[in-house]
Amino acid sequence: MAQSRPEAAELPGTPNRIERQSLHDAILSRLRDMIIEGELPPGTRINEGQVGAHLGVSRTPLREAIKFLASEGLIELVPSRGAVVKKFTAKEVRDMIDVLSNLEQLAARRACICATDEGIAGIRALHDRMLDRYREGDRMAYYRLNQDIHTATVTLSDNAALSDVHALLQTRLKRIRFIGHEGPEKWANAVAEHEDMMAALEARDGDRLAAVIGQHLEQAWQRVKEALQE
Amino acid sequence: MAQSRPEAAELPGTPNRIERQSLHDAILSRLRDMIIEGELPPGTRINEGQVGAHLGVSRTPLREAIKFLASEGLIELVPSRGAVVKKFTAKEVRDMIDVLSNLEQLAARRACICATDEGIAGIRALHDRMLDRYREGDRMAYYRLNQDIHTATVTLSDNAALSDVHALLQTRLKRIRFIGHEGPEKWANAVAEHEDMMAALEARDGDRLAAVIGQHLEQAWQRVKEALQE
């Protein structure tokens, strides 16, 4: 969806400015999306020939992408039997959220100390846009901005390793969060929590921000957990 | 498999025969080791033909391993220019240790609550063996048991996601720690810190254990940082 296949990507005039996305990356995001959005449900065995044909590429680059995603933890490699979309248990999800919460809290404290005012303003901008989507009831756009805010907050902490591992867990959880359609009142709560977060960040109150984030993610778990009884 | 052709590629020397244990995994560990042990120093461009020949495998599975390690962050992919061994700056290392410390502290608290007595006894066993190696002055074996202890402690916390991200950072740092040859007195300090950790764990004193771990890793940074000015 986001990126179609990059073949007709020639613009007259400015060949420099356009970063040609390598096929490798294209396949990677496409496959990732297919998993996250449920097109390839957990437990599915990935048939290389089939998926490759569907994507219009040969097995070689596809397999490379599969290996990459296996390292990300979205795919499981079964010897001599190929690749399977990883299935997460409720406990695994709970654990992931637990770690994610810890990481974001660490990031929050750091960010409150070392973030620039511009950086915080950037989050505010995302936050406001997210509120707009909320008012419009655009769940998908809201959801995306929500993720962006969390990511951007971690980025503010200016710690590449932290950003890396956070992104890793967030990716694994994306699929899950995709499922949790919360009712209106829970959604409202989530928005309220974000308001608190925003205020704490702008006040550079690291402890308070960390606390709110912990609470927020605990709520996220509550919102998601019943959807996992299967 | 690699050995399907018995004699074809038998070159004088047969440099590094890959044993059969799912060739994929074998190549993976071998490559990882080559990077960690400095056989492929940071910044090195990985020549697929060369390395492949050296390992006695074709480029296809090698490239897959490279993609996997790229996702682990040990290798950087440069479009149309192949793979380069990732070079970490001093700040990046500092940041990694920072996150690692946080993760281990989280694990420590959890482990003190939910670990079994057998699990703790297992750590004790590793600990004692490590002390033996220390007395013998066997740095390499000491180093390895040291890593094992940290890993095992995290495992005790019974949180797969936590183990995952911890392992990820630990792997990235292995190369670095490989360098830091600490003098006798620093080594003694490290051992003393481990004694503290062990005691705190056996007392199931999560706060104390977390504190000691934080201190231990801060020291580890001190021990390593001057080796990074280059």
Added chain:
DNA sequence: ATCAAATATTCTGTATACAGAATGCAGAGG
């Protein structure tokens, strides 16, 4: 009709082939 063995088919794992990009080299021109 059911189950088991044998066979056919599919799929993965690895190697090889080939095209295009990047790099190195050499000779021409300043």
Added chain:
DNA sequence: CCTCTGCATTCTGTATACAGAATATTTGAT
């Protein structure tokens, strides 16, 4: 002597080929 340009070489990225394992299907016996 240096630099620029064109050519040769090397290397990466992708597709294809092939062998062996896994799976599905058919066949034979009870």
